Amino acid sequence: MTRWIALLRGVNVGGITVRSADLRDLFRELGFANVSTVLASGNVLFDSEDAADDLKPRIERALGERFRYDAWIVLIDRATLERIAAAFPFERADEQFTPYVVFGSDPALLRDLADAAGVPDPAVESVVLGDGALYWRVVKGRTIDSPVGKLLAKGKYRTTTTNRNLRTVEKLLAA
Template sequence: MTEYIALLRGVNVGGITVRSAELKALFESMGFASVRTVLASGNVAFEQVEADDDGRAETSAALKERIERALGERFGYEAWIVLLTRAELARVVEAFPFDAERAGWHPYVLFGSDAAHLAELAAASSDLDEADDVVRAGEGVLYWHNRRERGVDSAFAKVAAKARYKPTTTNRNLRTLAKLLP
């Protein structure tokens, strides 16, 4: 079995309500094992059987597409997820380049499905006031450290929240990601 993590984008905000119990039930109905949700922001850890009845393994891309389709049908929205293996998520968490325990700061990871959008966001971070926001590119992610006092009013938060990035990015606190790993 392969352990996966699915990070749903845009749930429990903007009128899209996905309750954790219903989310867990959906994943179990799709044949996944050891399903657990973390917090109410669309985080699911689960195990996938390596092969189907014909002995063929489902690719990550096909698995992602199948989950997005099921989410859309069940909850009535255009679903988009980040799908990672547990090992991939562990590498992302381990590579966080800032002091995650720094008092007064939020440690975030910004995931994206569009490399060009991540590159644009990384380029936009070059002019930031490092007293409020620091951003570093990682493998398929941006690591973001944000001063709590500024929060969603910080320069980078405003850039990352632009409508053009919403369909391709999702952000998670490093502490949430760590809870998905045990």
């Protein structure tokens, strides 16, 4: 049995409201065990024997049908999440910067995103491409309007990536 984390993109923003209780119910109806949610930003932990390639489209289809939106998720197993979190290359607690991990379903698009970001102004943000994630730190309050924040909003990346604050990642690991 594998412990999975489904990271939903774009819920509880932009008019798409998905209550945690409803999300847990859906995952239980899909037959998953030990279902829990963390925070109200679309983080679902569950156990399944199924492979990621089978789970991802099944979950996205069910989310879209139940909540009536174009659902995209990044699906990651707990061991991989643990490895990604441990490799975070920046200061974990910083008064000036917010630490993020950008997760992606398509490694080629994560590389493309890192290439598109180039070498950002370190006074505003920094990025490092890791194994399975893009690590990003940005000046607090600049997440949406920073160059990398604007890249993440583009349609090219929107369906395959989602970001989480490092504190959220740590809460997922503690759950």
